[in-house]
Amino acid sequence: MYICVEDVSVNYQQGGSTFEALKDVSLSIERGEFICLLGPSGCGKSTLLNLLAGFEKPARGRVFIGERQVTAPSPKYLTIFQNYGLFPWRSVLHNVELGLEAKKMNRKERRQRALKYLEMVGLVQAKDKKPCQLSGGMQQRVAIARALAAEPEILFMDEPFGALDAITRMKLQDDILRICKDEGKTIVFVTHDIEEAVFLADRIVVMEANPGSVQGIVKVEMPHERDRTSDDFIVIRDKVFAMMHLKKEKTVEYYI
Amino acid sequence: MRIKLGKKVWCTVVSLLVLLAVWEAAVLVGSFPEVLFPSPISVWNAFWQLWTDGLSGSSSRVVLGVHILVSLKRFAAGYASSVVTAVAAGLLLGWFSRVFSYVNPIVQLIRPVAPVAWMPFIVLWFGIGDAPAVAIIFLAGFFPVLLSTVAAVEHMEPVYRKVARNFGLSQAQTLYKVVFPAAFPQIMNSLRLALGTAWIFLVSGEMVGAQSGLGFLIMDAKNCLRSDALLATMITIGVIGLLLDWGIRRLEKFVL
Ligand SMILES: Nc1ncnc2c1ncn2[C@@H]1O[C@H](COP(=O)(O)OP(=O)(O)OP(=O)(O)O)[C@@H](O)[C@H]1O
Numbered sequence A: 001m002y003i004c005v006e007d008v009s010v011n012y013q014q015g016g017s018t019f020e021a022l023k024d025v026s027l028s029i030e031r032g033e034f035i036c037l038l039g040p041s042g043c044g045k046s047t048l049l050n051l052l053a054g055f056e057k058p059a060r061g062r063v064f065i066g067e068r069q070v071t072a073p074s075p076k077y078l079t080i081f082q083n084y085g086l087f088p089w090r091s092v093l094h095n096v097e098l099g100l101e102a103k104k105m106n107r108k109e110r111r112q113r114a115l116k117y118l119e120m121v122g123l124v125q126a127k128d129k130k131p132c133q134l135s136g137g138m139q140q141r142v143a144i145a146r147a148l149a150a151e152p153e154i155l156f157m158d159e160p161f162g163a164l165d166a167i168t169r170m171k172l173q174d175d176i177l178r179i180c181k182d183e184g185k186t187i188v189f190v191t192h193d194i195e196e197a198v199f200l201a202d203r204i205v206v207m208e209a210n211p212g213s214v215q216g217i218v219k220v221e222m223p224h225e226r227d228r229t230s231d232d233f234i235v236i237r238d239k240v241f242a243m244m245h246l247k248k249e250k251t252v253e254y255y256i
Numbered sequence B: 001m002r003i004k005l006g007k008k009v010w011c012t013v014v015s016l017l018v019l020l021a022v023w024e025a026a027v028l029v030g031s032f033p034e035v036l037f038p039s040p041i042s043v044w045n046a047f048w049q050l051w052t053d054g055l056s057g058s059s060s061r062v063v064l065g066v067h068i069l070v071s072l073k074r075f076a077a078g079y080a081s082s083v084v085t086a087v088a089a090g091l092l093l094g095w096f097s098r099v100f101s102y103v104n105p106i107v108q109l110i111r112p113v114a115p116v117a118w119m120p121f122i123v124l125w126f127g128i129g130d131a132p133a134v135a136i137i138f139l140a141g142f143f144p145v146l147l148s149t150v151a152a153v154e155h156m157e158p159v160y161r162k163v164a165r166n167f168g169l170s171q172a173q174t175l176y177k178v179v180f181p182a183a184f185p186q187i188m189n190s191l192r193l194a195l196g197t198a199w200i201f202l203v204s205g206e207m208v209g210a211q212s213g214l215g216f217l218i219m220d221a222k223n224c225l226r227s228d229a230l231l232a233t234m235i236t237i238g239v240i241g242l243l244l245d246w247g248i249r250r251l252e253k254f255v256l
């Protein structure tokens, strides 16, 4: 196993009381897998992602990535943040070069590498613009290029396409899938959109709230280049839906 | 843009002309003794005399241009050293916020003390001449710039810090590639405010022991009972302050 989460709990202090955002979560992820974390708002998807990325510390349990315990963020595992986290004072090209500056790469190599990844996301012509001059979808592409240019093993993405319109969103889903399969990256991708998860994931981790935990895992056994209208697609979508729905009925019973 | 600028110039010209007219009218109507309330024309004559000849009856017959240059030199030394140390210290203290929570009480203790109150100590420590003016200007600029730099760093978007950490930037890289540019607009704003304040304190700095400069000229004119020369110097100080502010605004617009 490549990424290993062992019986992890995460607590937040909330005005004197402790809130259990994740409780006894275990999860294993293979190298090169595309994993979607799916669940209702507040179920701890972001918390789990931050935990894997080393931004959050578990109260109990351990997280391993490739034999090494995760204790802090590392450039080997890059996170693409919900609001992109681009630096507004830098041009697109210089934003993409950021991670390479930390690697003490010389200027020429840096430029070449940055341009290669800007080309991959189709934004070479915008290289001298500032992020604020780009649309949301383009900014997200820059953030993806910036992460890829640093050549990480894993990409963590927290609802990266949440703020985009449906068409841009589908286009970017195609792009991220193609790029990540070509580059052999492992991806952990947070979403609350079932179709998005079924379209992208090798496995979907369905989570539930109160306390945040893994409800079940759905393996998506379909080759990529998935057709959103095919029977297989709809069968899996319904399966995921049923799994999420199940929980809802249970809570209703409690209230009665 | 052009029209706006034209309008600004127009407003300035009109308001100055009205001021002159009211002033002249007050002189004509009131018929005050010339020493108590000099007329615009005698102030202009005094200005011209200062500019070409220096103050008659004074111990030092230096022309106005030289006084201005001397003052500007002291001002530049005090302001530049103040701003550089305040920004550097502000970045560090904002970044290492735990240190700042210990330093802050001391800063808050010293800050309300008017820079001029330090004068006796400054004279004892550094002697008279250039030092008091430079030191006063330093003190006048230091605390506002320090505090707003710290505030700017503390209010930096948390995601920038996360990005820098994730991409593996060193502390030094983070400070000058992320924290400084992120805080820069606010720092620039405080530099402009500090420029104005520091210029106000120039006169007090030059009133003690200096043998040249605009502050000295004020004292000199007072001692010679030359209210016309006094007013001419005051107007000169005002106009230079205005020009400094205009210059730094241009600079601010240019760099942001
Ligand atoms: N810093 C924090 N302090 C206190 N509570 C927090 C903190 N961060 C998250 N929580 C709580 O932990 C729970 C899980 O939060 P998390 O952000 O992981 O949810 P999520 O599944 O990502 O939701 P969403 O889909 O809305 O982004 C929520 O109930 C939230 O209120």
Ligand SMILES: [Mg+2]
Pocket: A045, A046, A047, A158
């Ligand atoms: Mg979230």
